[in-house]
Amino acid sequence: xxxxxxxxxxxxxxxxxxxxxxxxxxxxxxxxxxxxxxxxxxxxxxxxxxxxxxxxxxxxxxxxxxxxxxxxxxxxxxxxxxxxxxxxxxxxxxxxxxxxxxxxxxxxxxxxxxxxxxxxxxxxxxxxxxxxxxxxxxxxxxxxxxxxxxxxxxxxxxxxxxxxxxxxxxxxxxxxxxxxxxxxxxxxxxxxxxxxxxxxxxxxxxxxxxxxxxxxxxxxxxxxxxxxxxxx
Amino acid sequence: xxxxxxxxxxxxxxxxxxxxxxxxxxxxxxxxxxxxxxxxxxxxxxxxxxxxxxxxxxxxxxxxxxxxxxxxxxxxxxxxxxxxxxxxxxxxxxxxxxxxxxxxxxxxxxxxxxxxxxxxxxxxxxxxxxxxxxxxxxxxxxxxxxxxxxxxxxxxxxxxxxxxxxxxxxxxxxxxxxxxxxxxxxxxxxxxxxxxxxxxxxxxxxxxxxxxxxxxxxxxxxxxxxxxxxxx
DNA sequence: ACCGCTGTTTGACATTTATCAAGCGGCGGC
DNA sequence: GCCGCCGCTTGATAAATGTCAAACAGCGGT
Numbered sequence: 001x002x003x004x005x006x007x008x009x010x011x012x013x014x015x016x017x018x019x020x021x022x023x024x025x026x027x028x029x030x031x032x033x034x035x036x037x038x039x040x041x042x043x044x045x046x047x048x049x050x051x052x053x054x055x056x057x058x059x060x061x062x063x064x065x066x067x068x069x070x071x072x073x074x075x076x077x078x079x080x081x082x083x084x085x086x087x088x089x090x091x092x093x094x095x096x097x098x099x100x101x102x103x104x105x106x107x108x109x110x111x112x113x114x115x116x117x118x119x120x121x122x123x124x125x126x127x128x129x130x131x132x133x134x135x136x137x138x139x140x141x142x143x144x145x146x147x148x149x150x151x152x153x154x155x156x157x158x159x160x161x162x163x164x165x166x167x168x169x170x171x172x173x174x175x176x177x178x179x180x181x182x183x184x185x186x187x188x189x190x191x192x193x194x195x196x197x198x199x200x201x202x203x204x205x206x207x208x209x210x211x212x213x214x215x216x217x218x219x220x221x222x223x224x225x226x227x228x229x230x231x232x
Numbered sequence: 233x234x235x236x237x238x239x240x241x242x243x244x245x246x247x248x249x250x251x252x253x254x255x256x257x258x259x260x261x262x263x264x265x266x267x268x269x270x271x272x273x274x275x276x277x278x279x280x281x282x283x284x285x286x287x288x289x290x291x292x293x294x295x296x297x298x299x300x301x302x303x304x305x306x307x308x309x310x311x312x313x314x315x316x317x318x319x320x321x322x323x324x325x326x327x328x329x330x331x332x333x334x335x336x337x338x339x340x341x342x343x344x345x346x347x348x349x350x351x352x353x354x355x356x357x358x359x360x361x362x363x364x365x366x367x368x369x370x371x372x373x374x375x376x377x378x379x380x381x382x383x384x385x386x387x388x389x390x391x392x393x394x395x396x397x398x399x400x401x402x403x404x405x406x407x408x409x410x411x412x413x414x415x416x417x418x419x420x421x422x423x424x425x426x427x428x429x430x431x432x433x434x435x436x437x438x439x440x441x442x443x444x445x446x447x448x449x450x451x452x453x454x455x456x457x458x459x460x461x462x463x464x
Numbered sequence: 465a466c467c468g469c470t471g472t473t474t475g476a477c478a479t480t481t482a483t484c485a486a487g488c489g490g491c492g493g494c
Numbered sequence: 495g496c497c498g499c500c501g502c503t504t505g506a507t508a509a510a511t512g513t514c515a516a517a518c519a520g521c522g523g524t
Contacts, residue, residue: 188484417512473517
């Protein structure tokens, strides 16, 4: 495993506090792999052999039931996924596939659990990360239950804009049909929602979004930190 | 604080592993309070002065946005709530109100965080609990995104039945309008969903449910452990 | 036993969302 | 440069869900 990849992983709040010794222990049997797009990394129901860390690219986490499929989230660099399942040695609740060519670090679950058992700094970092994830899905569930699809889109755009410098013009960064699934709607409806937001100060052209009337969009979206602030 | 109340709390996996010394430390400034129904215990956006433990009764955790309100979950004895917010000293993402007369143990957040900082057994128990909660909401979100309202109801009944002994006849244990909110629908629609399930082997009379055709209901609901197993 | 409150049910209707089918348009391969 | 593929858009229509209003039912208080 390359030094700079280890470095990337080490940067994460989850790993940054622990002793070098325990970090090395985690990294000893870890390896990096580059996957082409559309590779299924995890299948829901399976168990966790490795904790995954996306170093480059992006991974879609999705779930299926009864022939239907929906996107739950998209993991982007640098972040881990399926931490909860790894720690608990429980089956995955989501499947995962690469969306683009992606570099993924794989940490053997067994090692993660071992280090978790002996390293208290790491254990505490796991708490922080799990709390963050928990609050993340909770916000997602609130979003789904309290807002209409167009409102979800409007707020998504505002969040994404903020996360990418806050400029009036930015890239969507996700295929529209996946964005639709992420937001809990069909691609057709996403199209119509985008159309509807033209009246609210948004202009979308392909993957490029331009907020033409920030105040108007905000007034329509009515974002609240209790749903839309990713740091809360 | 009464001895038997402490005992109840001590039973929880979250607290059962820690030393008596640290447990006492947690309990030193803790107190029990009995609330009448419909008391607002928490308001979303506020911060956590106490970790709450329901000893008796039940607490509805709900969220609001833009004049709308929805029920996210119902905490029943014996369980804690708002653990994530307490540990992180972050604002609550949900409000909470008692549904019935309820006995609640209040543990000062400051103490919880202090003991968390020094007690590794407790810290690890917190990890387990957070992982459980995370997976819980995640299952909820899958439920919402992948199933229709009638399907959610059908699966809810099956889960509830299992959790209460598995007999053909059981009580709903929740006002219908709150169940409706919990399942992400209106009371009117819950009524119609109940009606629809008559064809699928369910008979509801007031708060009493009878599964008249278990196989038929299961075939309709198509439960999966990856959404419906509370232990996963 | 009656009254009145409150939660539930029902029906008619509106809105939102999904589905199906067709057309459009950009992009890569030939 | 042209073709064909794939994803996006659009329109028509259907299904699911929400809203509003009224009727109903159970229950506690008097």
